[in-house]
Amino acid sequence: MADYISRVTLMESVRHVLVNAGPIAHLSSGDVNEPLRGHSMTDRELLVHEAGKGLVLEEGIVALITDSESIESEFGGDSSSNLNFIDLGGNAVLPGFVDCHTHLLWAGDRSNEMRLRQSGMNYQEIAERGGGITKTVEKTRLATSADLMKEGARRVQNALEHGTTSMECKSGYGLSLESELSLLEVIRDLQTQVDIKLHPTWLGAHDFPKNIPRKSYFEELLTDQLPAI
Structure with missing residues (x-):
């Protein structure tokens, strides 16, 4: 089918x-x-x-x-x-299935964290060891748009083969203005190449970036990222 x-x-x-x-x-x-x-x-x-x-x-x-x-x-x-x-x-x-919550674009591999969670470690402990969302943000920022496009297309095709015909797609693994815009642009470009309807969502407040005070990041979201989006 x-x-x-x-x-x-x-x-x-x-x-x-x-x-x-x-x-x-x-x-x-x-x-x-x-x-x-x-x-x-x-x-x-x-x-x-x-x-x-x-x-x-x-x-x-x-x-x-x-x-x-x-x-x-x-x-x-x-x-x-x-x-x-x-x-x-x-x-x-x-x-066709409608998937209303996806994180389509990201880089890296955190599959090892499943074992850590099964062993009783909580998310905060995993993050303190260099895992969690921060790890994915770091890997995603290093990935090229071409790499993200290729991996995104693979995930979309897998979803299509399992019956999904429409999906919401969050950003959120860039956190900086430049990276968040790049992720949304890849989703936009990916739409021209796939048969699923993609609905992009900006998720700049997915987490707090490292080495930036939380108040400063809130201000960046409101004064820089949101107007640009």
């Missing part, structure tokens, strides 16, 4: 016909202005079409959901220049 998602995004001018779907989790009441919510989300009959149906997508919009036999009868079973025919082979169809 990941490959399918990518192709639909890139080829919205082509009609896509999908047949032999497994369960289709549409999560819809039938009115785009009234999505299912609350107690109605517990009713499977409202949430899911059972297996055996197909879909027709036109200009990136689901135009039709009905039984596969009817769709195959109307559209045939072969692709052409303006029709992309896909047999889903019984795979489920889900709405």
Whole structure:
């Protein structure tokens, strides 16, 4: 399904016909202005079409959901220049996931900190040993925009392959005006190269930089970073 998602995004001018779907989790009441919510989300009959149906997508919009036999009868079973025919082979169809909290761009590796936490060490103790956010800030500041772009694209592709189609992306591992702007610019440039919708967020107050008094950094956030953002 990941490959399918990518192709639909890139080829919205082509009609896509999908047949032999497994369960289709549409999560819809039938009115785009009234999505299912609350107690109605517990009713499977409202949430899911059972297996055996197909879909027709036109200009990136689901135009039709009905039984596969009817769709195959109307559209045939072969692709052409303006029709992309896909047999889903019984795979489920889900709405794209929206990831509303990500730290997409950063450099370095802190995987060893998991062992430290499991051994009983708290975050402050790890930070005092040179770990924590400060370590990531140091590595991120040393990374080039090209390196961050490459790693960001890899993470976005991994998210796409697991069903995410929209994600919020924080800065916050630069902390200085120059580094924070650089991270946001990479997110902006990355948007032109990926199929996921990216929503950048400035997180200049993610932590306090080393060797800068906290009051001074607050003033920098308000007088320098925020106006520039």
